Amino acid sequence: MDGQxxxxxxxxxxxxxxxxxxxxxxxxxxQGETRVIFGEAGSGKTTLxxxxxxxxxxxxxxxSLFGEDITARKESDLFPLRGRTGFLFQEGGLxxxxxxxxxxxxxxxxxxxxxxxxxTNGEQIEAKVRETLRFVELEQTYNQPPSALxxxxxxxxxxxxxxxxxxxxxxxxxxxxxxxxxTANTIMALVAKERDVRNSTSLIxxxxxxxxxxxxxxxxxPEQELLVPLIGEQSPKRNRTKFIVMKDGKIVFEGTRHxxxxxxxxxxxxxxxxxx
Amino acid sequence: MVSFLKTWIGSFQEFLLLSGRAFTNLVRxxxxxxxxxxxxxxxxxxSVPVVLLTGFFTGGILALQMARALNTYGASxxxxxxxxxxxxxxxxxxxxxxxxxxxxxxxxxxxxxxxKVTEQIDAMRALATDPVxxxxxxxxxxxAVMLPLLTAISDTIGLFGAYLVSTPxxxxxxSSQYWSTSWQALQLNDVAQGLIKxxxxxxxxxxxxxxxxxxxxxxxxGVGRATTxxxxxxxxxxxxxxxxxxKIFVAMYSY
Ligand SMILES: Nc1ncnc2c1ncn2[C@@H]1O[C@H](COP(=O)(O)OP(=O)(O)O)[C@@H](O)[C@H]1O
Ligand SMILES: [Mg+2]
Numbered sequence: 001m002d003g004q005x006x007x008x009x010x011x012x013x014x015x016x017x018x019x020x021x022x023x024x025x026x027x028x029x030x031q032g033e034t035r036v037i038f039g040e041a042g043s044g045k046t047t048l049x050x051x052x053x054x055x056x057x058x059x060x061x062x063x064s065l066f067g068e069d070i071t072a073r074k075e076s077d078l079f080p081l082r083g084r085t086g087f088l089f090q091e092g093g094l095x096x097x098x099x100x101x102x103x104x105x106x107x108x109x110x111x112x113x114x115x116x117x118x119x120t121n122g123e124q125i126e127a128k129v130r131e132t133l134r135f136v137e138l139e140q141t142y143n144q145p146p147s148a149l150x151x152x153x154x155x156x157x158x159x160x161x162x163x164x165x166x167x168x169x170x171x172x173x174x175x176x177x178x179x180x181x182x183t184a185n186t187i188m189a190l191v192a193k194e195r196d197v198r199n200s201t202s203l204i205x206x207x208x209x210x211x212x213x214x215x216x217x218x219x220x221x222p223e224q225e226l227l228v229p230l231i232g233e234q235s236p237k238r239n240r241t242k243f244i245v246m247k248d249g250k251i252v253f254e255g256t257r258h259x260x261x262x263x264x265x266x267x268x269x270x271x272x273x274x275x276x
Numbered sequence: 277m278v279s280f281l282k283t284w285i286g287s288f289q290e291f292l293l294l295s296g297r298a299f300t301n302l303v304r305x306x307x308x309x310x311x312x313x314x315x316x317x318x319x320x321x322x323s324v325p326v327v328l329l330t331g332f333f334t335g336g337i338l339a340l341q342m343a344r345a346l347n348t349y350g351a352s353x354x355x356x357x358x359x360x361x362x363x364x365x366x367x368x369x370x371x372x373x374x375x376x377x378x379x380x381x382x383x384x385x386x387x388x389x390x391x392k393v394t395e396q397i398d399a400m401r402a403l404a405t406d407p408v409x410x411x412x413x414x415x416x417x418x419x420a421v422m423l424p425l426l427t428a429i430s431d432t433i434g435l436f437g438a439y440l441v442s443t444p445x446x447x448x449x450x451s452s453q454y455w456s457t458s459w460q461a462l463q464l465n466d467v468a469q470g471l472i473k474x475x476x477x478x479x480x481x482x483x484x485x486x487x488x489x490x491x492x493x494x495x496x497x498g499v500g501r502a503t504t505x506x507x508x509x510x511x512x513x514x515x516x517x518x519x520x521x522x523k524i525f526v527a528m529y530s531y
Contacts, residue, residue, distance in 0.1 A: 050398065053402060055398050055401055055402060075401070075406065076406070079404035080404075082401075082402055082403070082404050083404050085402070087399070087402040089395040089398065089399055089402075090395065091394055091395065093394065093395040093396055093398065093399035093402075094396070094399075095396055095399070095400075096390075096391075096394075096396065106403055107403050110403055110404055110405060161403075
């Protein structure tokens with residue numbers, strides 16, 4: 001868990017017209033770690049994820065991605081770094097004009113592989129797309145347009161598209177918002193599975209405290225093919241999940257789940273699931 | 277007032293920036309050929325029916341009005357010539373452009389606008405694709421190529437509509453006289469104006485439609501606003517630019 005951070009914000013600030021969406025945000029994340037980001041609507045969570053890959057530009061501070069300063073980079077110079085990042089948009093962000101299969105295929109066809117071996121053949125690509133859709137349990141939707149899918153299914157296709165090139169860094173914007181608890185848990189299981197199968201680094205924006213608990217308490221067991229609790233297990237997989245709480249563009253809390261549970265701040269405590 | 281001006285200048289700058297990028301992408305790869313053909317089909321082929329209908333009736337109306345006016349001067353035989361010049365130089369280009377603005381500037385604004393508010397444009401950028409290259413440039417090429425063709429179609433069918441009014445309906449002029457006078461009336465500079473205008477209008481329509489689309493914010497309501505603004509502002513620009521082009525041609529040929 002040591003070495004260079006994969007992503008690092010230093011005193012990042014960003015303004016849309018009058019509103020400051022990010023204020024003096026600093027944090028960093030290393031390979032294999034997870035950050036679960038909470039915060040009320042409009043607190044800057046989406047902006048933070050977008051800034052991480054240069055989709056929006058800072059008015060102050062710096063961001064480095066894979067060890068490279070991206071703060072003032074030209075759009076086209078960001079493409080190789082974005083190729084190593086998977087992004088799930090809040091509503092999936094699927095292209096309406098393409099089928100589900102074509103959506104998932106898009107990053108493969110478009111990937112600017114740094115080692116130059118760019119295109120594999122059509123059959124291999126289709127096999128990879130189908131495998132990834134199977135991973136999110138939606139292979140049967142291959143030829144359908146995204147508009148034919150439910151919200152939860154679109155998010156799962158969005159996840160498939162984000163992970164299909166096996167990027168080392170994954171940014172998930174509200175993967176469970178507005179979904180029923182069962183679908184939400186299925187999606188979080190996929191997120192945890194992706195992390196544990198590939199040891200990828202993840203930032204997860206969510207409203208649900210359970211999502212954080214899943215990331216913190218469970219690991220994916222490839223033999224049983226399901227999530228198993230980490231309770232009592234002593235493994236390096238413990239403590240690689242940290243929680244961040246945002247308010248008005250500021251990070252008002254960063255720490256482990258235990259620290260969050262112990263927080264005295266009412267705003268932070270809002271996001272903790274209260275036992276009924 | 278000052279703040280309004282500031283916002284306006286600000287968005288005009290953004291517009292110029294987008295236009296610049298759309299044009300530089302013309303000579304930059306990757307070229308999305310499939311998108312260009314698709315847009316040509318939507319904008320060009322898709323507009324043919326409305327262009328045929330309005331062109332035909334415009335020609336007919338022109339002939340009706342002109343026949344009456346010319347009759348008072350005993351110049352009915354000039355009907356073909358007048359209709360040809362008016363259609364080819366002015367009405368054909370402007371009417372076709374306004375129609376295509378209504379159909380396609382709105383179409384582009386609403387399509388790109390919904391892509392914007394559903395984060396598809398961000399997704400495109402996150403997947404290492406330049407949205408200007410993928411979305412704006414193909415629409416720019418397609419409209420700039422198709423609008424002159426549509427205008428030529430509109431002019432032709434308009435002349436035909438005028439012919440039907442002048443000859444079979446009003447019998448003010450013989451068939452061969454109609455076609456030969458209208459053909460002879462057209463000078464090179466009329467035809468040049470008649471094709472340069474729609475080419476420029478095509479660029480205006482595509483850039484304005486895409487600009488309002490890409491700038492959309494504020495959810496589905498924003499998409500509605502973007503669509504309306506795109507049509508209104510494209511139409512105004514079309515009329516204003518017509519004036520400028522006319523002025524240039526008048527200055528050039530007034531010797
Ligand atoms: N494109 C935009 N233009 C203007 N203001 C925006 C834009 N996007 C977000 N904002 C504002 O920035 C703040 C943070 O937004 P966002 O990052 O989307 O928050 P969250 O994802 O936590 O709900 C909000 O006040 C929001 O209204
Ligand atoms: Mg958000």
